[in-house]
Amino acid sequence: MALGDLSPDLIISIAEYLEFKKDVNALARTARGLYAILNHYLYRNNTHEENCSALWRAVKRSEIGTIQRFIDAGVDLSKLKDPQHGTNNLIHGLGGRYRYRLKGRDPDPSGVIRVLVDNGVDINAKNSYGSSALLVAAGRGDTGILMPLIDGGADVHVLDPSQSTGATMLHAAAQGACPVSFIEYLVDTCGLDVHQRDTKGQNALHRAVRGDAYDVVRFLITRGVDVNAQDELGFAPVHFVANRYTYPMDISMFKMLVESGAEVNIRNNKGKTPLHLGTKLWRDVEFMELLIEKGADVKAVTPDKGFTAMHLAAKAGALDLLPLYVKYGGDINARDARGRTPLHLFVEIDLMDDLERLTDLGADLDAKDSDGQTFHDLCEQKADRIRRGVDSEGNPLVEESSEDRGHAMLHLGLLNNLMAAFNS
Numbered sequence: 001m002a003l004g005d006l007s008p009d010l011i012i013s014i015a016e017y018l019e020f021k022k023d024v025n026a027l028a029r030t031a032r033g034l035y036a037i038l039n040h041y042l043y044r045n046n047t048h049e050e051n052c053s054a055l056w057r058a059v060k061r062s063e064i065g066t067i068q069r070f071i072d073a074g075v076d077l078s079k080l081k082d083p084q085h086g087t088n089n090l091i092h093g094l095g096g097r098y099r100y101r102l103k104g105r106d107p108d109p110s111g112v113i114r115v116l117v118d119n120g121v122d123i124n125a126k127n128s129y130g131s132s133a134l135l136v137a138a139g140r141g142d143t144g145i146l147m148p149l150i151d152g153g154a155d156v157h158v159l160d161p162s163q164s165t166g167a168t169m170l171h172a173a174a175q176g177a178c179p180v181s182f183i184e185y186l187v188d189t190c191g192l193d194v195h196q197r198d199t200k201g202q203n204a205l206h207r208a209v210r211g212d213a214y215d216v217v218r219f220l221i222t223r224g225v226d227v228n229a230q231d232e233l234g235f236a237p238v239h240f241v242a243n244r245y246t247y248p249m250d251i252s253m254f255k256m257l258v259e260s261g262a263e264v265n266i267r268n269n270k271g272k273t274p275l276h277l278g279t280k281l282w283r284d285v286e287f288m289e290l291l292i293e294k295g296a297d298v299k300a301v302t303p304d305k306g307f308t309a310m311h312l313a314a315k316a317g318a319l320d321l322l323p324l325y326v327k328y329g330g331d332i333n334a335r336d337a338r339g340r341t342p343l344h345l346f347v348e349i350d351l352m353d354d355l356e357r358l359t360d361l362g363a364d365l366d367a368k369d370s371d372g373q374t375f376h377d378l379c380e381q382k383a384d385r386i387r388r389g390v391d392s393e394g395n396p397l398v399e400e401s402s403e404d405r406g407h408a409m410l411h412l413g414l415l416n417n418l419m420a421a422f423n424s
Contacts, residue, residue, distance in 0.1 A: 056082065059093040059116070062107040067115055078120030087128040090121050094145050095137045109145045113152040123154050130161040138169055141176040156190045167198040167207075174204040174220070177213035187223065194223045201231035209237045209257075214249045218256060227262045234268030242274035242291065246284055254290065264296045271303035279309045282318040289324055298330040306337030314342035317349045319357050332361045339370035347378040 055075070058066035071077065082088035094109055117123055124132050134154040137145050150156060160167040170192040173183055183204075186192045197203050205225045208216040217237075221227060230236050235243070241254050258264060265273050275296040278288055292298060298309050305311075310330045313321040322342075326332055333341045343363040346355070359365065365375050373381075 055080070056090070056093050059090050059112055062109060062112050064108070064111050064115055067112065071115075071119055076120070077116060078122070087126065089125045090116050091123050091125060091133045091149075092127055092136065094149075095133060095140065095142045107144065110148040110151065113145075113148050117152055123149065123152050124158065132158050134158070135160045135169065135172050138172040138178055139176045141173075141178050143179060143182065146173075146178065146182055156186065156192070167202075168192055168196055168204075170194065170196070170204045171198055171202070171207045174213060174216050175207035175211035177208075177211045177216060180215050180219045183216055183219055194220055194225050197229075197231075199232075201233075203229055205229065205237055206231060206235070206240060209240045209253060212247045212249050212253070214253055214256070217253060221256070221260045227257055227260045228266060230266070230268070234270070236262065236266050236268075238262045238264060238266065238274045239268055239272075239277060242278035242283065242287075243281060245281065246287070250287055251290060254287070254294075258294045264291060264294050265300060273297070273300050275300065275309050276302060276307070276312055279312040279318060279321060280316055282316050282321075285320055285324055288321055292324070292328045298325045298328050299334070304337075306335070308334045308336075308342075310334055310342045311336055311340070311345055314358070315345040315349070317351050319351070319354055322357065322361055326361050332358065332363050333367060339368070341367045341369075343367065343375050344369055344373070344378060347375065347382055352379075 054066065055070050057063075058070075067077075077090055080090055082093065091113070094112065113123070124134075126132060127136065131139075132154065134146070134149045134156065135158060136142075137149060139160075156169050158169065160169075160172050169190075170183070170186050173186060187194055194204055203225060205217060205220045205227065206229070208220060227238075228236050238254065238257055241250055241257065247253075264275075267273055268277075273296065275288070275291055275298065278291060301308055307315075308330065309325050310322065310332060311334065313319065313325065322330075322332070333343075335341060336345075341364065343358055343365070344367070346358060368374055
């Protein structure tokens with residue numbers, strides 16, 4: 001009996017015993033009839049492999065013909081899940097930074113979406129974080145598939161539970177720095193509310209600032225969003241600008257917020273102003289000076305510990321900010337709630353060789369805190385702790401490497417040199 005005379009089931013059984021796919025391909029090429037049987041087998045079998053690479057790649061590359069061959073082979077697209085992200089269906093496979101652009105033609109997400117939806121793939125399916133493909137695309141600013149998804153039936157009124165229940169598409173799109181035209185479409189055509197808060201108390205303006213979306217921020221302000229709206233932690237948009245490492249749009253963003261009425265001394269629930277937050281994060285001098293020029297109070301005190309910006313700068317090691325604060329009226333010998341000056345807090349950081357930067361600004365080496373401790377006293381206590389290998393709470397210091405031990409000994413040497421200078 002010739003191989004081609006075998007029943008399709010028997011031929012597939014033979015294929016299943018072959019160890020490598022290339023062997024199945026070789027078998028398929030031996031006869032036209034075998035090709036028709038085994039080609040469908042290969043497509044179906046691919047969906048059971050760990051990466052299911054061919055189909056998911058075809059979706060990303062808009063290879064509708066390849067997708068159709070999987071359908072012709074009897075593959076149920078509606079049941080397929082991403083092997084790496086178990087709840088993601090093929091619609092989720094459309095988005096992300098890995099979507100391919102083939103030479104000579106642009107991706108056609110609209111065509112792919114039509115094929116997937118027509119074959120039972122749920123366009124509003126949620127991933128493991130509870131987000132639909134549309135929400136994910138908006139959060140990434142993945143503009144190439146936003147309107148195709150909506151045109152294909154994606155729900156723009158779905159809520160996003162991935163960060164906080166109650167966030168709308170507008171929140172996601174604002175943080176994803178989607179084009180203003182899309183934001184405007186959500187507001188004017190879809191009716192999403194620019195003032196709506198999520199359960200963290202954040203509106204779209206908070207999200208746009210967090211996403212460094214300058215144009216979106218400007219649009220939302222023109223639509224009347226409150227620039228001083230505070231979330232559940234008391235953070236206004238200006239807090240978010242200050243409370244992060246430098247972003248390209250920070251200066252322009254801050255200026256726009258202030259010119260639109262943002263209060264530069266607004267306090268969060270812990271009583272911290274944007275200046276306090278920016279100091280703690282060791283923001284660049286240019287941004288912090290702009291903050292002060294716009295009215296930030298360098299003498300403002302935190303209600304919990306009585307820290308001024310000077311205390312926070314010394315504690316964080318942000319020594320470049322100290323001359324700036326002195327220039328604008330900051331007191332280098334200001335006292336916190338425990339009577340400590342910035343110099344007292346400076347003891348705890350590993351920058352003792354920079355002590356002159358404080359004394360040149362007028363820091364008083366003899367100032368005593370509420371416990372009667374001077375800078376010299378605190379240096380002696382810290383040197384003793386380092387020798388004993390404990391921290392300020394009496395807990396053992398964790399040394400992870402010889403480099404850490406060397407660093408501790410170097411710091412001890414600096415402390416000893418300082419104390420010798422005091423005693424000489």
